Amino acid sequence: MSLFGKQQDFFGLDISGTSVKVVQLKPGPSKPTLVAYGGMVLPVGSMQSDSEVDLQNVSNAVRQVVKKAKIAATQCVAALPGSGVFTSIIRMPAMPKSELADSIRWQAKQYVPSPLEEVILDWHVVGEHAAKPSGYTKPPGGGQPDPRADDDKLPSDKEIEVMLIAAPIALVRKYVKIISGAGLKPLALEIEPLSLARSIVGVRQEPTVVLDIGQAGSEISIVENGVIRLNRNTTAGGGALTRAISQSLGVDANRAEQFKRDFGLRADKLEGQIPKATKPVLDTLISEIRRSLDFYREQPHPLGEIREMVAVGGTSRMPELLPLFSGTFGVEAKIGDPWANINYASGLKQQLQELAPSFSVTVGLAMREM
Ligand SMILES: Nc1ncnc2c1ncn2[C@@H]1O[C@H](COP(=O)(O)OP(=O)(O)OP(=O)(O)O)[C@@H](O)[C@H]1O
Ligand SMILES: [Mg+2]
Missing domain, CATH: 3.30.420.40 (ATPase, nucleotide binding domain)
Incomplete structure (x- = not known):
């Protein structure tokens, strides 16, 4: 992977309920360097609607912000609003990797509030503990298979914690449509707390509460050792x-x-x-x-x-x-400072500090893979 190849040709794109913000970084010797940033307020109500006209308006706004920031990259990492995506940490017995996906899918049925056919399911193992006797309770469901049935293959004294992420397919399609409508390609879509964990908490091990208090609402996350708890x-x-x-x-x-x-x-x-x-x-x-x-x-x-x-x-x-x-x-x-681990020209300091709270998600998106 070349240092200035892959990474430089994407940027972070944060489309919130009320605004579009972009940040592009490039890898530096000790920390990433700011290449470009920008933002604009969206026409009122456009993100709350699913009409073609409104989506096109949002695409146009994205296109304008990218152009004004002089970003040449056409690939972006974008955030999905936390309010639209279901996340939960579930505990389950440790099991061979080959069985994990099926077991998690089965568990997801108990937890995810919408039918699994309507969501894109993603998951990450975020922790491992010695099992407590009462740590795993079999979910209700009569004749459902018990994931512990394969006890002979399991290190049954261990429990794992899995972060489940279920994003409605309709929401993902909407974001992909806006992004493609702006002539861009989504490299990845991620949930906002993940971006914030990167830009605000970084490598800190101690548990930290991250509060994102925006316009439409607030998102509360607890991050520990780089993992969202x-x-x-x-x-x-x-x-x-x-x-x-x-x-x-x-x-x-x-x-x-x-x-x-x-x-x-x-x-x-x-x-x-x-x-x-x-x-x-x-x-x-x-x-x-x-x-x-x-x-x-x-x-x-x-x-x-x-x-x-x-x-x-x-x-x-x-x-x-x-x-x-x-x-x-x-x-x-x-107050969090997403620029703390970014190199930038000293003349930008005052403006960037003013923008810091609003650009925290955007910077985190741009830091992905750096
Ligand atoms: N100096 C300030 N004092 C108080 N509130 C402020 C200040 N500056 C901005 N805000 C408020 O911050 C909010 C916008 O924050 P932000 O840019 O983080 O939201 P957003 O990411 O566009 O929205 P959301 O994440 O909710 O979809 C608005 O409600 C605005 O009134
Ligand atoms: Mg926001």
């Missing part, structure tokens, strides 16, 4: 905060957006109306984070306790939001 979504995000401020204070969406950015949760501004207005949305987000932490703590976690929470997504810049998380969860909450 858990992944959860909620619609409590920047859009919901703006709507809450707009309704509660009786101001239009633009004004509410400005209040959110300027004052955030500061109690000394506007007589504390913003913290009050946004409380229901933040309560939802906080309870989802708490559930994730509780779930993690209930599982075996040999790499220790969670001490750090890293927030990305545009909303993570809302004043006083991270201190609220630090206080609530008793862990250090800080």
